[in-house]
Amino acid sequence: MNDRHACPTGPVRVGIVGASGYSGEELVRLLMSHPSAELVAVTSRQYAGQTLAQVFPRFASHPRARALRFSEPDTERLAQQVQLVFLALPHGVAVEFAVPLLQRGVRVIDLSADFRLREAAVYAEFYGHQHAAPEWLGRAVYGLPERYRIALPSARLVAVPGCYPTSILIPLLPLLEAGLIRPEGMIANSLSGVSGAGRKAEVDYLFVECNESMRPYGVPKHRHLSEIEQELSLAAQTKVTLQFTPHLIPVNRGILTTLYLTPLAPVTDAASAAACHEAVGACYESAYGREAFVRLLTGKVLPDTKNVVGTNCLELGWRTDPRTGRLLVMSAIDNLVKGASGQAVQCCNLLCGFPETAGLS
Amino acid sequence: MNDRHACPTGPVRVGIVGASGYSGEELVRLLMSHPSAELVAVTSRQYAGQTLAQVFPRFASHPRARALRFSEPDTERLAQQVQLVFLALPHGVAVEFAVPLLQRGVRVIDLSADFRLREAAVYAEFYGHQHAAPEWLGRAVYGLPERYRIALPSARLVAVPGCYPTSILIPLLPLLEAGLIRPEGMIANSLSGVSGAGRKAEVDYLFVECNESMRPYGVPKHRHLSEIEQELSLAAQTKVTLQFTPHLIPVNRGILTTLYLTPLAPVTDAASAAACHEAVGACYESAYGREAFVRLLTGKVLPDTKNVVGTNCLELGWRTDPRTGRLLVMSAIDNLVKGASGQAVQCCNLLCGFPETAGLS
Amino acid sequence: MNDRHACPTGPVRVGIVGASGYSGEELVRLLMSHPSAELVAVTSRQYAGQTLAQVFPRFASHPRARALRFSEPDTERLAQQVQLVFLALPHGVAVEFAVPLLQRGVRVIDLSADFRLREAAVYAEFYGHQHAAPEWLGRAVYGLPERYRIALPSARLVAVPGCYPTSILIPLLPLLEAGLIRPEGMIANSLSGVSGAGRKAEVDYLFVECNESMRPYGVPKHRHLSEIEQELSLAAQTKVTLQFTPHLIPVNRGILTTLYLTPLAPVTDAASAAACHEAVGACYESAYGREAFVRLLTGKVLPDTKNVVGTNCLELGWRTDPRTGRLLVMSAIDNLVKGASGQAVQCCNLLCGFPETAGLS
């Protein structure tokens, strides 16, 4: 009987498939310092045979980085080495590793988009090809701990949310669920650092092409909309369509999202604006007041990515506008931590019965 | 009879009051190379006695920069030296220089907010104090040449628009006037480089505080809303209220504005989206097809500030979204050129009867 | 009898005077996570009364940051609260706090230049005024643990080296001591990020003035030369004069130093170059092979500040040039960590009998 799901007594042995990109590198950083997980395998076709220290000089002071070598990705061998695997692979590739690993009883935390959607048709619409293992779509847990904390501990397959979705869903889900905002007409304007594009040798992401540049892209139908709208619709109990515009900004890390929302209770003057502001604050306090990684900004300060970079925190601020009747919500995260690898480790902690903040503070 | 308004035969003698800030420096750059304007006076309390070359080493190769010295600002003396003055001063200070210069027959192009509003009450609401010369509010021409080209040649006092307003008004005015969009519910999400904050020694604008940071500010009632809404209301022939959110981004120059709009003719599917897209393109072509400084992006490219930095151009792109029914319009300018000093020179060209692009191409 | 020097049984209570600058902020970050030091006092005239979380939003998730408030600096009160104080104050101000604290039996780790020099005359020459407490100059230990590890545990007053000195001394000291290089004619060319200038509201350090700029400064007699030459002379057992040129570079953090040296054994061809390279490697291996915070780059990789930013590590690489006969040594550190606050914590660990890497890995 495969009992790997049980809470382990010793450290959990984990591996990373595709550890040479930015998310993979961040996973390495977090897992090497994790008190209860032991990183025993990292794979990369490109770097097989080299140590972590050779590929990532910044980790060279860590004993494990000098000892651990990249290997060719081999699911059979991985299944013997580890109890849990993080997949930091491109969309469409992750599924090829996830299924054989799952079949061998290895728990999988996938950072790609391959298992985020529940419906194969939506996947095909947004990703342009049929899903390779649609039978697994319904069995993955969406790895947003603030939302799926109950389902995660027993999950075999976790689909870690995208970076933009994390910055949008955490602010929106409680407001929708509490019925504080109208589910129609919501707008998310997002800014992302360049690491969001991955470590890809493309002219568009060269220093000179990005530095001193600000530009929208992927307008109007970015792929991340599919998972965002899926989760928003579940929370709102109605089909939600979102306006979402990402922009590329010359910083290494960070996502700053500004949300334009319509309160259900009309805001028409200073009094109703204050009431709305307070109701939103109460809703967030109730939803996130005890969350380790959501920081509610209740004073005059607004979110700033520099305050969350390198951490698993999301900064959340809000304002009501009596002139327009709108509610503005702003969030900031590190796209590689709360937007990817940190959230994956947070999920791992829940799967393994570790304190949720283990390795993340 | 004061005949200074007449088209001059020789070069027009111009001066800059407050030439030590970023806008002032950019005016110096543009005017030193202007074919028909002669920069004969620059003032600065801080730098009085020094040459332009000493204060701005980057201009030191220009003979005029080595010859021309900053003087103390003195309206009487200026009135003897120049026919036209650019005021690159803080809000509330410009008015103190504008009025005596105007009274002495000098034409004034003011880059501050002091004369942009038509109503003293709106000024007081947004700027927090009474206007010092309300009688002049109605006599200034708003210096947006694409809009006020007919009124500018005879203007004595020009109020050059703010940087954000320029990036918002050029995209919106023709759409409102043509009735292509609803005047309610418009949203402007803007990103600005740090030079927009001026050359002020404040901790918030230190390199380390801005680099690797993205942050909203001035939410929800930025001062620029007053002039934006004034001009939008005139075009829409109804009172318009705008949602506007500026963000600070670590680039030296540039404003990128993303506008969220609702087409009057509903967009519900691919066909209506295409029709809207085409109608907007026709409207822009009609409004700006012959404009030297508005670049309509009709292909797949979206606006990018790096394509306009250092120029007086505004890049303009648009997309319709059949999923949400919205129209998205995006613009990019250099905040110091089309958003300030370049536009001021463009106005100067109109006032003096020069070709509108003189000194700007 | 004051027995505070003894190795404590519980956590050591520490305080920071002047915690609102960049070094102070970095000390806060490190000490809040330190396993054996307890940060119980932070002072700042400017922020007295506010919590750490209010002044540094990035720390707001840390319980201590929400609890601990800045107080007015008061040496008497501090002496009751803490056993050890970090001074993160400007040069000339630190001495005013150090002496009363020392007199009250508090151990002092000073990050300023006030106690780095052994001779009051040198201080006066380089800092332009008489030293306020010359009797303490000889009693401070220079806080470079790789050099003064034996003296530090019993030190009452530690003078933490400057950022440039750290990047220069660690590479040079063992080479001089081993007699591998000539002490004459050495050159240090250094590049620094802007945080090295401190959190000062000066126009020179505004984002727009630093971004897209590279510039030397402080040529040819920077103040840091005094402590560098003092330590080099001690190691070389002869008076050493160094050529040192700092440059300001648009990054937040980091110092990259390139040293131009002359090997004592002439390098004239490939063979002597290889022998020199090997001898230097052996010297460094002997000096630093067991150091936790010095990373010897023995392969093809050269130092890169991005590999040390956020860490207490110094990257060290070297090359011999058979064409010129020179030895080139390159080092990279984070100016705020190994160049200031991390090194201060490393010293604190030695003073308190903690593992030297406590709170730094």
Place this chain on the structure above:
Amino acid sequence: MNDRHACPTGPVRVGIVGASGYSGEELVRLLMSHPSAELVAVTSRQYAGQTLAQVFPRFASHPRARALRFSEPDTERLAQQVQLVFLALPHGVAVEFAVPLLQRGVRVIDLSADFRLREAAVYAEFYGHQHAAPEWLGRAVYGLPERYRIALPSARLVAVPGCYPTSILIPLLPLLEAGLIRPEGMIANSLSGVSGAGRKAEVDYLFVECNESMRPYGVPKHRHLSEIEQELSLAAQTKVTLQFTPHLIPVNRGILTTLYLTPLAPVTDAASAAACHEAVGACYESAYGREAFVRLLTGKVLPDTKNVVGTNCLELGWRTDPRTGRLLVMSAIDNLVKGASGQAVQCCNLLCGFPETAGLS
């Protein structure tokens, strides 16, 4: 008889081969605004068929950019279209185009390293392969107008210096020629912006890999040494060997070089230091006092790349150090303008009998 060398009556028709890189783009920018050169051909395998406006949106407002299309590079066709060609091609490729163009009577200004060296053996040593047309090596004029102004007007083939060489040679040549410094032991420490690496899709030059990074590279034998030492040796009339260390810095443009030199007349105290400083100043004044593109910084200001970016100027500053006896010289240029395309246009002006500053001010 081929009379193309004669000074033309109308505008000179010019072309650019390889116009899609950063140097090519900068040539396009300069030549489109040139008063006497007419850009009639641009070639690029990758972009053949597209207009300049499509490939470089920033030029889209220029009528020529909308009209001129990239063509496949075809030397026969080019020879019919143009009188002069700029080659902005990789090393080793330029020679393949230069020779057939020269044979057809087209004058060639080559921005690559293919014709900078006089000796084929040195080329082979530094570039790792035999030169494809060694017979042309002796016939090219090195395109440093401040040095070869007399030879350039009649040149058929110009080898434009590299960016680092320009920043090093202009400061050093007059000092060597005047015998003010010793030709032995010179050191050049250079910092370069990322555009110096070209528009190449390589991971090393991605935004995230360069931003917040400072690193030396190419140590100790960079290819540019070959041309630098050739020209230094000619000026010194003895074989010169230089120590040269380039560093990569996160700016788009600019080279900052700091030179460490030994004055021939010993500097040992304040008086000899002042005398040396004055002699160097007189030497530079004599060499460059009438140069349009060399700016001598005689006051307290030191070179800063932000003061030359976008211009063809070189900023030059110097200091003597009585403590070390050395002379320090610092220079700043825009690597794409004075370090490449601007200098190429300056050469073109000399070849064609235009004012040397035409199109460059």
